[in-house]
Amino acid sequence: MESDALMERVLPLEGVYNFRDMGGIKTKDGRKVKKGLLFRSAELTGMTNEDKKNLKPLNLKLIYDYRDKAEAIVKPDPQIGNERHERIAVNGEDKSTAKDEWDPATFYKTFTRDKFAQVYREMPIQNGSYKRLMHLFKKPEENLPVLHHCAGGRDRTGVGAMLLLRTLGVTFETIMEDYLLSNKTLVAYHQETFAEAAQYVSGAQLKNFEEGFLLHEQYLDASISSIFGNYGKFGKYLEREFGVTRSDRERIKDFCLE
Template structure:
């Protein structure tokens, strides 16, 4: 899919970065993901009243938040319409699984591509947040349309998007293109982050962080390869991790594809 076609799915909101419809992507069986069912974004706190007005017609049933409690308390999700809100932290409720890596100073000072790839490697395996997400996804008529998000809508949301799209039979190549789109939609977000990083690191270290933190194939590949090395096949992963059988997967596809 051309980048222009990918960019067309980005909703131009005033106070929220990277809000996009995951619909329109082609599955391997020739069908496409329906528009208006699956949405992804960065954090929602800055949402303006205009944004809310523009989003209400989406009739979201659920907003699913991957952030931990500390993030959600500082930047809470607003209510848009009548949707339910759920939050299950990808990195453990109190960041216990990520230890102190996510403390800004430690994060910037110790950042390496390899370390970040390791975070991606661990994310999709035995993760309570994705288990809950996929449990909800397995009942699409009750829980879609859904908006899933984290802080930037790129890492935790990127892995979540990969799981949803791959369940629907979208190729990894297409999923990767969609994942890398966040580098375009998050220019201002990355700029803010790099300015914050500059308070803790400088010179070559800052440059290394700026280059390494941009999304690249190595990161999402680490997640995908982790699934394959643990389970062999994606279908087996769905069954063992989430209890989604082949029959259930077909039902989800029939609901979400056209």
């Protein structure tokens, strides 16, 4: 899929970064993800009244938040329409992982690509947040349209999006293109992060962070290889981690694909 076609799915909102419809993406069997069912974004606190007006017609049933309590208290999710809200931290409430949950000084000073890839390696295995997400996805008629998000809508949301899209039969190659699109949609967000980093590190260390903190194939690859390393097959992973059987998967596909 050309990145222009990917960019077309970005909703131009005033106060929210990286809000996009996951519909229109092709699957291996030649079908496409229906538009208007699966949405992803960065945090929603800055949403303007105009944004809300534009999002109301989506008739979201659920907003699913991957952030931890501390993040959500500082930047709470607004109510758009009649949707339900659920929040289960991908990295637990114990502040053990993920950018926003580390002490910034330590995060910026000790950042390496390998360390960041390790966070990705751990995310998809035995994770209460993704377990809940997939449990909800198993009943699409009750829970879609859904908007899932974290702070930047790139790391925790990127792994969540990979799980949803792969369940629907999208190739890893296409999933990777969609993942890397956040480098284009989050230019301003990344600049803000780099400005914050510059308060703690400088020179080569800052440059190293700016380069490494952009999304790289290495990161999502770490999640994907972790799944295959632990389970051998994606279908087996779905079944053992989430109780999503082959017939569940077909039912979800029939609901979400055209």
